[in-house]
Each structure stands twice: as structure tokens, then as C-alpha cells.
Amino acid sequence: MKIIRVSFERLDLSLSVPYTIAYETVSHTSNFILKLETDTSLVGYGCAAPDLEVTGESAETVEKSIQQHVLPLLHGNSPLMYNRIIDELKQLCPENSSVLAMVDMALLDLMSKKADLPLYQFLGGYRKSFATSITIGIMGLQQTLSLAKEFTAKGFTILKIKGGLNLEEDIAKMIKLREEFPGIILRFDGNQGYNVEQSVAFVKATEKVGIQIFEQPTKTKGDQQLGEVTHAVGIPVMADESLKTLDDAFRLAQKEQIDMINIKLMKVGGILEGMHINSVAKSAGLEAMVGCLDECALGISAGLHFALSRPNIHFADLDGHLDLLDDPFQGLFEIKGGVLYPSHNPGLGYSG
Secondary structure, three states: OOEEEEEEEEEEEEEEEEEEEOOEEEEEEEEEEEEEEEOOOOEEEEEEOOOOOOOOOOHHHHHHHHHHHHHHHHOOOOHHHHHHHHHHHHHHOOOOHHHHHHHHHHHHHHHHHHOOOEHHHHOOOOOOOEEOOEEEOOOOHHHHHHHHHHHHHOOOOEEEEEOOOOHHHHHHHHHHHHHHOOOOEEEEEOOOOOOHHHHHHHHHHOHHHOOOOEEOOOOOOOHHHHHHHHHHOOOOEEEOOOOOOHHHHHHHHHOOOOOEEEEEHHHHOOHHHHHHHHHHHHHOOOEEEEEOOOOOHHHHHHHHHHHHHOOOEEEEOOOOOOOEOOOOOOOOEEEEOOEEEEOOOOEOOOOO
16 A cells, blocks of 8 residues: 555634633634645545644644654555654654544545554444543533533533632632532643642642642643642542653653643654553553543544543543644544543544
């Protein structure tokens, strides 16, 4: 099998409802869709979702990298030489993790279609479905409660609350959410908004809330702060923005600075690299979650298939497509009661 045509398109997508996190407000996103046509009837697809803060990429740098590196490298190559292609691409554009993730997806999509299997089964299936959290950005208390009511009415059982701008408001919000929704799983993402003292104060004040995961409360620069929080509190602390590479995973695990990791395919460079990072986490006794950025359903599908294939991935936060307007990818998976179910179609479930 040989790739005979490589093309891409840029999708500039608006969010139905803008959201706020500790360091920005987001109202739109750009995704890039890679299409690999082969000398057989098989076509592979991948998605890149650059994020300046998380992946260090702009839409412009991604488009430039695709034009300069991806198109000439892939044309005429065999997707069966997957590892070699990814290794060569890493040398060409080491700073473009979402570009690597996009190519990784498209190649794996092709190979699992060649095997006539859904991607998670091709990777070595472990689960057949996965419960996902749904995220509530930083907003007022009443708005938060109203949105929580809307999400739980739709069947979601896990709420991920964004904070980090106002400690007292965050505490009050989590306490009130627990009062109003006693049976719901609550996670909290500080998005680097706290220092160590504030992080510890937040956990102590919300002790009775029963927060399941405390995600990236402190800044990414310097692991020591994150480690101090981890050793000072009694709930699991998760690294997100602090973990972007395999080296990051090894360093954080070796120094015992965290309890959990968030693997986002766009920030780590795809499924192959995600597997390596997950293996490091597993060897260190750290549980993993698969997260996402503002990705169309094609990108979310890749994250879902990855999560379904690995025993050490216990959590999912795969809701980045839900607020995107005019997402062209539909039917790749189902959401029922907050649980994601993959398509039975080969690959990522998309045939064009």
C-alpha cells in the first residue's frame, strides 16, 4: 500500500458558547484535516488542533509545517512504515506536536482500515466504552449550577470544573455543587491559576466535597510547586500543561511530583507517543487520563480509541467537540448517558 495523494484543509470553527479558563477566554478554534489517499481504495484521515498555550503552535505555524514537511514526506510513502515516518517527521518539525498527532492519526486510520478493524481493536482493545467528564468553564455560581443541571439532565455523571482565578469563589462553587448534585463525580482543574498555598487551602476547604481529581493547580515552570501540592494534599494531583513530552513524564514520575497524568494527543504528538508516556506512567504507578483540546469529532475519536485500548487509562475528558459549530464529522461515536461508544466501522470510523 502506497500513499499517492496527500491533501489538507483548514477548519475555522466557532464555539456555540465561549468559555473562560484561568489564562484565557476561548471563542473559536482552528483544526486542520489531513487526507491520505492510497493506491488501494483506502483513505486515512487525521486532525491537528493547535493551541498556543498547550502545544506552542499557531494555526499559521501548523499550516507552514504541513506544507513544508508533511506533504512531501508522506507522498509516495507506505503507511506500513509508520514508525519510520513518525520518527522522520519528529526530526523535521519537533515543535509541532499537533502536526505529529495529525499524521499519527491518519497513518493509524489507514492501517486499521487495512486490517478492517476499529482502531481501538487494532491497537489491542481493552474496553468497549468510556465515561467522559464534561467541562464547565469559569463563570458565576448561578451560571455554573444552571449548566450543571443541564448536563446532568442529559445523563452526564462527571463534571469537570475550571477555576484558578478566585480561590474563595472556587471553594464556594465546589461546595454548592456537591450540595446540589450529591451523586455526581466532581473534578477540578486549576489551569495553573494557584500557588502552592492557595492549592492546599482549596483542598482543605473542599475536603468534604470529595473531589476526584485536582488537575494542574500550579504553573508549569518548575516541578517543585506541583510536587509540594501533591505531597501536601490527600486527593490525586494530575499534571496536564506540565506534561508535554516523554521526558516530562519520566522526570515527573522519577521525582514523584504527581499522582496522575493527562495525555492529550495534540500536546504529546499522537497515539504512538501517548503509548510511550502511558507506559512510563504505568511503571511508576501513576494512573492516566486521556484529555483533549478544542477538537472536532475526528480528533476526539482518536482520543477515544486510544483510551479504549490501554488498561492504565482509567479516566477520560473527551468533550472538546460538543460546543463546536459546523463540525463536519458526525457519527464517529455515540454519547449515551455521558458514556462514549465507538463506531463499529474500521479505523476512526470516518469514510469521507
